[in-house]
Amino acid sequence: MTLAAEQPRVAAWLGRLAAIGADPPGITRHAFDDRENAAHALAIEDAERLGLEVTRDAAANLYLTWPGQDRAAPRVMLGSHFDSVRHGGNFDGAAGVLAALAAVSALRAAGFAPRADITIAAFRCEEAVWFGLGLIGSRAALGILPPDALDRRRADTGMTLAEHIARCGGDPSAIAPGRRLLPEGPIRCFLEAHIEQAPSLLEAGLPLAICTGIPGNIRHAAIRIVGEDAHVGLPRRFRRDAALAGAELFAALDALWAAEDAAGRAMALTVGRFHTDTAKHELTVVAGDFTLSLDLRAYDAAHLAALEQRLHGIVSDVAARRGVTIDLGPRNAAPVGPCDATLQRELAEAAARLGIATMPLGSPASHDAANFAAAGIPTGLLLIRNAHGSHNPHEAMDTPDLMAAASVFSEWLRVEA
Numbered sequence: 335m336t337l338a339a340e341q342p343r344v345a346a347w348l349g350r351l352a353a354i355g356a357d358p359p360g361i362t363r364h365a366f367d368d369r370e371n372a373a374h375a376l377a378i379e380d381a382e383r384l385g386l387e388v389t390r391d392a393a394a395n396l397y398l399t400w401p402g403q404d405r406a407a408p409r410v411m412l413g414s415h416f417d418s419v420r421h422g423g424n425f426d427g428a429a430g431v432l433a434a435l436a437a438v439s440a441l442r443a444a445g446f447a448p449r450a451d452i453t454i455a456a457f458r459c460e461e462a463v464w465f466g467l468g469l470i471g472s473r474a475a476l477g478i479l480p481p482d483a484l485d486r487r488r489a490d491t492g493m494t495l496a497e498h499i500a501r502c503g504g505d506p507s508a509i510a511p512g513r514r515l516l517p518e519g520p521i522r523c524f525l526e527a528h529i530e531q532a533p534s535l536l537e538a539g540l541p542l543a544i545c546t547g548i549p550g551n552i553r554h555a556a557i558r559i560v561g562e563d564a565h566v567g568l569p570r571r572f573r574r575d576a577a578l579a580g581a582e583l584f585a586a587l588d589a590l591w592a593a594e595d596a597a598g599r600a601m602a603l604t605v606g607r608f609h610t611d612t613a614k615h616e617l618t619v620v621a622g623d624f625t626l627s628l629d630l631r632a633y634d635a636a637h638l639a640a641l642e643q644r645l646h647g648i649v650s651d652v653a654a655r656r657g658v659t660i661d662l663g664p665r666n667a668a669p670v671g672p673c674d675a676t677l678q679r680e681l682a683e684a685a686a687r688l689g690i691a692t693m694p695l696g697s698p699a700s701h702d703a704a705n706f707a708a709a710g711i712p713t714g715l716l717l718i719r720n721a722h723g724s725h726n727p728h729e730a731m732d733t734p735d736l737m738a739a740a741s742v743f744s745e746w747l748r749v750e751a
């Protein structure tokens with residue numbers, strides 16, 4: 335079943351979502367804030383049109399459920415998120431919720447009656463920019479939110495995560511390690527559609543990829559290097575230059591990545607912050623203080639653990655060579671999310687039946703789906719062609735490509751649900 339009839343409604347939805355988040359030069363939908371709430375209200379409006387049950391959990395995540403004929407049967411879950419980074423694009427996250435709603439809308443219009451419940455989730459606060467920790471809503475829903483997360487404060491509001499959740503109608507006191515907030519009953523699988531954050535599909539000329547795995551990551555938001563502030567005339571042998579140590583650390587990590595790439599072991603690393611101390615850096619002062627961030631990601635848990643060991647080795651080497659101390663600071667981690675092999679095959683077959691060409695592809699980024707995979711729930715992820723990457727105002731997904739993802743979901747649900 336293709337979803338041509340759904341496309342005008344989906345296009346109108348994307349326009350309303352863009353208006354909600356309009357924040358030139360891009361889109362900002364703050365997590366746990368009025369704009370994310372407005373996006374949730376749009377989803378609820380569509381759910382009411384479709385006669386879906388609307389529920390929320392203690393983390394203020396939203397669930398839209400199409401009741402099945404056997405309500406005790408393991409439910410199929412689909413979903414993604416509505417929050418964005420500041421001045422981001424319109425499609426990161428939102429595309430996944432819209433694809434799931436369009437699939438359900440088409441199946442209802444065709445008179446389909448699912449055997450088990452189908453639940454569409456809109457998880458809160460997927461982006462790590464708001465509280466320095468990503469995938470917050472899905473972590474809370476699965477009972478794996480780090481215990482200290484509720485006390486984290488957001489820089490712009492000064493409010494804690496717990497206060498933000500309560501403000502959106504949630505109940506932070508009910509969020510605890512090991513306590514699932516998801517709708518009651520067993521879950522058969524979790525499916526997500528998400529724009530690709532790299533140009534692989536653009537390069538291949540294909541609308542969709544069947545994701546083979548979601549990388550886990552290890553993050554250090556503030557690595558501090560301390561050497562010694564010194565006069566610009568100090569001879570080289572006396573220097574303990576923290577900026578040069580930072581540069582050497584970054585270059586050594588890049589060399590590690592190049593070697594892994596050459597060996598065919600997929601990974602990525604990003605140094606997003608890289609700076610001297612702005613309060614005291616000067617043209618004529620050797621920098622004694624340096625700060626950088628590091629995101630290290632890979633698709634295999636053992637590979638990621640080995641990379642972290644290599645990181646520690648490189649840090650020790652650079653510190654010794656440059657006469658500085660390097661403190662990695664707080665560590666956050668997200669688990670590797672392997673995509674279920676059966677779901678990969680079924681999604682590829684569903685696409686093939688519709689004449690939609692796909693290819694297998696590792697996800698460049700972490701997604702809510704990774705938490706489901708790490709929790710042992712069979713997980714499938716469709717990546718949608720998208721130009722100009724994401725987390726910037728220039729995301730450019732074509733609506734027909736989103737409809738291709740929705741069509742694959744509806745075809746999979748028609749056969750499997």
Ligand SMILES: [Zn+2]
Nearest residue numbers: 426427460528
């Ligand atoms: Zn996203």
